[in-house]
Amino acid sequence: MAEHSRFPGTFLAVQRRGVLTLPPDLRRRHHLDQPGAQVGIIERDDGVIELHSHVPVPADQQWFWSDAWQEGEREVNQHVERGEVTVHDSADAFRAHLESLGSES
Numbered sequence: 001m002a003e004h005s006r007f008p009g010t011f012l013a014v015q016r017r018g019v020l021t022l023p024p025d026l027r028r029r030h031h032l033d034q035p036g037a038q039v040g041i042i043e044r045d046d047g048v049i050e051l052h053s054h055v056p057v058p059a060d061q062q063w064f065w066s067d068a069w070q071e072g073e074r075e076v077n078q079h080v081e082r083g084e085v086t087v088h089d090s091a092d093a094f095r096a097h098l099e100s101l102g103s104e105s
Contacts, residue, residue, distance in 0.1 A: 031055045034062075 012020045027033045030053035040052040057065050064070075079085060088094040 025036045034059065 009078060010023065012022070014020060022032060024033075031037060032039065032053050032055070034057075035054055036056045038054045038056075040054050042050040042052065044050065081086075086097060
């Protein structure tokens with residue numbers, strides 16, 4: 001029995017210069033189709049080569065790093081630095097404060 005016939009995974013052809021092409025569905029599932037995505041490589045003592053997906057910003061957190069959201073974060077930081085914030089001791093106090101703001105308009 002050939003060694004590869006016991007392997008349950010997918011085979012990839014190694015192209016010139018060592019290039020591998022991952023199947024599109026695998027790239028999508030592991031978000032390797034995102035800008036900046038990388039693959040980490042571990043060569044184990046038993047001869048196994050492991051590939052680990054690495055995405056600098058996970059897909060479910062990309063909204064936080066958008067230009068618009070980051071601008072809002074900078075604005076909030078400026079308000080905090082200037083002391084333009086109100087701290088509440090409870091959710092009820094916070095709600096009452098919001099209601100008072102609504103009645104001012």
